[in-house]
Amino acid sequence: MTRLSGKIVTPSGIVTGSLSVEDGRIAAITPGKADTEQWIVPGFVDIHTHGGGGHTFTTGDADAAREVAAFHRGHGTTTVLASLVSSPFELMRDATVAYRPLVEEGVLGGIHFEGPYLAELRCGAQNPAYLRDPSTAEIAELIKLGEGAVRMMTIAPERAGALDAIGLLVAEGVVAAIGHTDASYEQALAGISAGATVATHLFNGMRPIHHREPGPILALLGAAQIAVELVADGFHLHDGTLAFAARSAGPDRTLLVTDAMAAAGMPDGEYELGGQAVVVAGRLARLARDGSIAGSTLTMDAAFRQAVGAGLTISDVVRATSTTPAAVLGLDGDRGSLEVGKRADVVTLSPSFEVTSVVTA
Template sequence: MTVLAGPRIVTPDGILDDGYVRVERGTIAAVGSGRPAGQVETVDGAWIVPGFVDIHTHGGGGYTFTTGDAQQAKGVARFHLAHGTTTLLASLVTSPPALMLAATRAYAPLVAKGVIAGIHFEGPYLSQPRCGAQNPAHLRSPSTDELSRLVEAGEGAVRMVTIAPELPRALEAISLLATYGVVAAIGHTDATYEQTLAGIAAGATVGTHVFNGMRPPHHREPGPVVALLDSEGVTCEFIADGVHLHDGMLAFAARVTGPTRAALITDAMSAAGMPDGEYELGGQCVTVAGGVVRLSAGGSIAGSTLTMDAAFRRAVNVGIGIEGAVRMAATTPAAAIGLRDVGALEAGRRADLVVLDDDLRVLRVMRAGTWILRLP
């Protein structure tokens, strides 16, 4: 048993200025106020927050999820763990059917072992005009047969699929995912407002990096952005890096949805944590300059070099506040993909936590009751 005390603790019920977290066998046994009896480990730092949950990331630290290589996937998880992300989905980009199936089979054992929380297919069922950095050579209309093969091959590993709802058979595909218990997300879409609402009615519950890769709002055609922001049952992803979204837009969107419907994501690719230069993403060459990723041919933004701790700091700095930012970085994304054992500091959840200093920088990371990272 471990009892941690010291910094302010952010819980679902508020901030404890004088509290503790009791950890037993990898699980949070209790969170309370005051000083409990017994031996207590005093934690240096300013804050204890839940481990971050990133439901949309393609890579980091020079490693990538997009090739379906299990060793690469482990490298991505290690890199983001050092930045406080204790739970993450492996996001693939638009790919040929054979690669998608091979990646599903390669990553399913990692999901079973808890290395990653599941697989997210961002594509290939996306809009050609709004595909962004997705490889247009592999875009195709939704196929319920292909989806069934992937989901069944994953044996529970497939957690989320992004679909443009205006495509042929898209609503049928979204409904199928719902019957499997897989999250359907709306993204990379040129849909109208009405087409987006139809996708939501069919069962879609997440908006993939809202604003980015979408028809922009217009006062006579609100499009997908307004439909997603205004739908109570939809969690909206936001890339809080100051590049994909202006800080004012991030603050505005978070106010519209509230922290219970807003999820911070990184959309990071292999160049996160790496020097500027040339990289590969989904079979396409990308260039990183000043930490910004763009397609080498065409210049479209192509993912990010963001980490969740940086996204968390940005959310706080734009005025969302510590408690709201914790929900957006942990509690809300966990709930969006159906995870009930992570995402908050409360009894019964896995003991995943991050210790932050006064500047909200990571000092220590605990996953399942074990300290993974301790900085001097």
């Protein structure tokens, strides 16, 4: 039996005492005197990650995927989706086949396709050469090949066939997300009505807000069924925007993601994302061709610290890094919070929220 002592962040509040782990499960949470001042939180759940530690998910290479997952696990992420960027269908298909065994093994929590059914005008760091209208035939084939491994897909709802694609995803138990979109307010609402439940990195890769044409951001932020991804790296969002969005959505609809690419945890320099050259300087990744932000160099522990610094409470940050993303994926019955009987995916943090240990089931 493993016993951890400190300030335990549970769904019902912060408990000072000890947490016991036995046979990969949380066996007990016992109030009492703590041996240390450390924080004990559930393992982070990152539903939007492209790479890290010098490796990438975007090429469909299983060995590289293992390295990415291991890198982020060292930063407290115990469940991670392998996010691909816009690609030819052949790569999407090959990646699904390559990653399915890793999902079955538990190395990955699933696959997330960010594209290629996105808007050219809001492509950001997505390769415009691969953007196209949604194909329900392609989506159906990927879902069938994945045998449960495909967990989420990001779509621009204004593209031809997008609403049918969203409906197919939802019918097959796959999370439909809205992102990289130039949709009007009404088009975004149509995507929500079709069954979308996630906003991919809210504000980024979206038509901006205007008081006479609110666009997709206000539609997504105002929809009770939409969980909003926020990239808390200090670059994608000003801390004031981060705090405003988190307050507006509330803790049950706020989730932090890294959107990390291969350069996370690596020195500044030249990298690649979806066949495009990326230059990283001062932790900020940008496309060499036009300076667009190209993912991030963020880890979830750093996102945790950024969110606390922006004024979010510890309990709400735990929900945003673990509980809410687990619920979005339908995994909250087994992980995402510290409760007796759940998987022992546990992270200990120093008083300054640095990772000191990671326990995984």
